[in-house]
Each structure stands twice: as structure tokens, then as C-alpha cells.
Amino acid sequence: MNTSLSFTIYQTAHALPEKWDNVAKSTIFLKRDYFEILERSCPSNMKCYFIGIFQEHELVGVALSQFLDLNKLTSFGERDQCVKTMLRNFLFKRFSSHVLFLGNCMLTGENAYALADSVPFEEGIKVLFQARNHIDQLLQTQGIKVHLLTSKDFSANEMQRISQTPFRSIFQFTTQPNMVFSIPNHWTNEQDYVNALSKKYRDQYKRARKKAEGLVKQKLSLKDIEKNQELIYDLYYHVAKNAPFNSFFLSKNHFSELKRILKDDFLFYGYFFENKLIGFNTLIKNGEAMDTYFLGYNETIQREKMLYLNMLYDMIAYSIKKKFKTIVFARTALEIKSSIGAKPEIIYGLMEHKNPIINYFLPHFFRYFEPKTNWKERNPFK
Incomplete structure (x- = not known):
């Protein structure tokens, strides 16, 4: 040939x-x-x-x-x-x-x-x-x-x-490994995940969920993303510039273009406290894998509400519910991702x-x- x-x-x-x-x-x-x-x-x-x-x-x-x-x-x-x-x-x-x-x-x-x-x-x-x-x-x-x-x-x-x-x-x-979470076939909901945790990490889950009281999570539409574009970018930029090394920063219209073109394959979740957007995370459906994408948050509220950890739990819950096989959590924050069950590749x-x-x-x-x-x-x- x-x-x-x-x-x-x-x-x-x-x-x-x-x-x-x-x-x-x-x-x-x-x-x-x-x-x-x-x-x-x-x-x-x-x-x-x-x-x-x-x-x-x-x-x-x-x-x-x-x-x-x-x-x-x-x-x-x-x-x-x-x-x-x-x-x-x-x-x-x-x-x-x-x-x-x-x-x-x-x-x-x-x-x-x-x-x-x-x-x-x-x-x-x-x-x-x-x-x-x-x-x-x-x-x-x-x-x-x-x-x-x-x-x-x-x-x-x-x-x-x-x-x-x-x-x-x-x-x-x-460099840092890719953190990947594998979802067992028999899990059908978030409670199956919680039940599989040892006592120490089940307590961590309960503590994080308790801390999140007062937060409102909302799936944002294209119109919502465009309306909040400046604040979304500020939240993203706060996280990005505090990374150990960056070779680029996203453009302000990146999330709206993702939503405009990928539609339901791109998920944008906003987290609100006292009616103000204080954080967000994004997910991209990639066949049988759920890829986590960029996020942003207000650092003060993030610490107070354990927001980042709650975002990770929310991503797991959604991916189990929608029958995905893996969640790609990517690099960074390796230990906290490990603590929720992701494994390094x-x-x-x-x-x-x-x-x-x-x-x-x-x-x-x-x-x-x-x-x-x-x-x-x-x-x-x-």
C-alpha cells in the first residue's frame, strides 16, 4: 500500500x-x-x-x-x-x-x-x-x-x-499530570458517588455543601453570557493571572462564541451570592468524556464558601447524571482534584x-x- x-x-x-x-x-x-x-x-x-x-x-x-x-x-x-x-x-x-x-x-x-x-x-x-x-x-x-x-x-x-x-x-x-475522573458504570446519581467515599472525604463533602448555603447556581444562556461579559472576564482574569505561568489570556468574547457555536455541548454555570455573579465554571461535552474548561471566581467568597470544591462536586454530579464515562479535570490544583477522586495521567x-x-x-x-x-x-x- x-x-x-x-x-x-x-x-x-x-x-x-x-x-x-x-x-x-x-x-x-x-x-x-x-x-x-x-x-x-x-x-x-x-x-x-x-x-x-x-x-x-x-x-x-x-x-x-x-x-x-x-x-x-x-x-x-x-x-x-x-x-x-x-x-x-x-x-x-x-x-x-x-x-x-x-x-x-x-x-x-x-x-x-x-x-x-x-x-x-x-x-x-x-x-x-x-x-x-x-x-x-x-x-x-x-x-x-x-x-x-x-x-x-x-x-x-x-x-x-x-x-x-x-x-x-x-x-x-x-509537566503536571492530567487529572481524570472515571465514573463507574453502576453509578446513576450523585448519592452513589457520596456513598462510595470514605468517612473522611464524605465529611469533606458534607462540610463543603454546608458552606455553600446561600449560593445559587444557574445555567447561563448565550444572552446571559453576553450580558455579563465584563464581569465574567474579570472573574476569569483574577484566576488566570494568579497561575504560576501563563502563555495567553482568553479574549473577552471567547465564552459567548463557544456558546453561540457549540450550543448545548458547551455548558456555562454561574454562581450567584446575594444576586451577584461571584463565580462560574464551564464544561464541554466531548463524546463520552466531559472536559472541564476555564473558570473564574471572587477569591474572598471562594474561600468562605469553598466554592471551587463545590464546583468540582457539581461537575461530578452532572456528569454522573448524564452518563459520561470520564471527566477530564486537566492540570492545576492537583491535590484537591485528587481528594474528590481524580487520578493523575x-x-x-x-x-x-x-x-x-x-x-x-x-x-x-x-x-x-x-x-x-x-x-x-x-x-x-x-
Whole structure:
């Protein structure tokens, strides 16, 4: 069988081939609708490229690449203000401000590409890297010099297979794990989850629910999201800027575009206290998985009402009720997510710097500057 593959780069969702979604069926985050959302509302320092892989004239693979200009950020995150963090930020601005991703830096998980079963993995990976390098050349013609080439996220199985290709020489890295909650088939409601908890964590659940008295949870429509857009962004930005590191900030219209295009596949829940919106979380239905997305909250009320923990319990309750098999809680807040039953899944990435000297020392730089997260894995179940 002739496995010779070619690729085409698209810069608008409208230009994608007709059968795009047939190939992208494994995840909503590679489908035409989601790419249209990115096109309309991606972060101001991001440019998206959509990759089609062809065998002769048949579409057999799809992928996403993103270019980030970190010079356009006013902040990489304000939580950690130590000397090491300030040095890291300076070096990023000076030597690694232009980053080209194969994959989606806005998500955690295997959302970079999808290949038809007929495509050998090694051949598919090879053409994906060729496509990414072509985008690098396109950027050069626009006077933009890419510093850092990054590919994410790969499972342990994928990384093992990549290690058998010529790309094994590229620096492989891991960061915080993807926290995934698996829902047993016999659970039908929230009480089944509560009953499965050990006494310590059942008490935690009861305490959090008690603290949440006075909060009103409400599913917001597109009109509601648009009406509260400024406040929603303020709540999101408060959480985002206090992260240990940020490479982008969402645009203000991102949530409204998600709701406009994905409709019932995008859920936006607002939390109100004394008739004022004080927090929100978002969910995206992705086949049999429920993907948690961005959230925001008022820090003072969050602490007082244990809002974040209650949001996690609400996500679990909804996903059980709607018969989802897994909940993807992504990175960050690892210990609290572990305490409600999520398990860590190690994911991998590849990284190379265009400067050969920096690239040689890249593993050392990464280990030194990567924010360390010390956490203890919990098992809340009996």
C-alpha cells in the first residue's frame, strides 16, 4: 500500500475540506466548529493553523498548530514573584518569546491530531512535523522568527512509539499530570458517588455543601453570557493571572462564541451570592468524556464558601447524571482534584529550540525553571 502522505495548511475554518469532521471524530477539539471558535475568539497573542493530511486526494488526518507571541503579554502570571521566576520571565521574553506548538496550548490531553486507521503512526507523525516546519517557514516569510518548537500532549504509549522514530532525539518533557475522573458504570446519581467515599472525604463533602448555603447556581444562556461579559472576564482574569505561568489570556468574547457555536455541548454555570455573579465554571461535552474548561471566581467568597470544591462536586454530579464515562479535570490544583477522586495521567511533550546552544542545554533549563508542584495523591474512596 502506498503510504505517501502530503499536507495542506488552512487558516480559516471555512476553508476546511468537507469531510474534516469525519476524520476528527475522536475529539470535539479538532472539529470544524471548535476551530471556528478559535478563529473568532482566540487569544490576542495567538495565531491558529489547521493541518489537513492527505493520502493522494483523500483526507486521512487532521491537526492543530498554534503560534504564540509572548511579547504581547503584560504578565506571565503573578502568583510566584521569586528571583527564579523573574529570571525565567526575562529569558522567555529575550530568547523564547515566539513559540510554535503542534497541539493546543489551551487544553490538556490528546487533542493535537487525529489520524485514520489506515495511516501508519510513524508516517503520520513524520508528516505532522513537516507541516509544523512549513508553518515555521510561513512565519519567517512574514518576518517572524520562531524560537521554540513544542509538540503536546502525548500519552505514554504515543511517546514510546515516537521514541522509535527519528524524533526520539528531541527533548522529551512532562509537566503536571492530567487529572481524570472515571465514573463507574453502576453509578446513576450523585448519592452513589457520596456513598462510595470514605468517612473522611464524605465529611469533606458534607462540610463543603454546608458552606455553600446561600449560593445559587444557574445555567447561563448565550444572552446571559453576553450580558455579563465584563464581569465574567474579570472573574476569569483574577484566576488566570494568579497561575504560576501563563502563555495567553482568553479574549473577552471567547465564552459567548463557544456558546453561540457549540450550543448545548458547551455548558456555562454561574454562581450567584446575594444576586451577584461571584463565580462560574464551564464544561464541554466531548463524546463520552466531559472536559472541564476555564473558570473564574471572587477569591474572598471562594474561600468562605469553598466554592471551587463545590464546583468540582457539581461537575461530578452532572456528569454522573448524564452518563459520561470520564471527566477530564486537566492540570492545576492537583491535590484537591485528587481528594474528590481524580487520578493523575502522565502526559508528555517534545521541545526544541532553534538556537543550537540553547537547545543543547534545554533539558537543564527546563528542569531548573519548570514550576515545581509538591502534592500528595489522595484516595477518597472506601
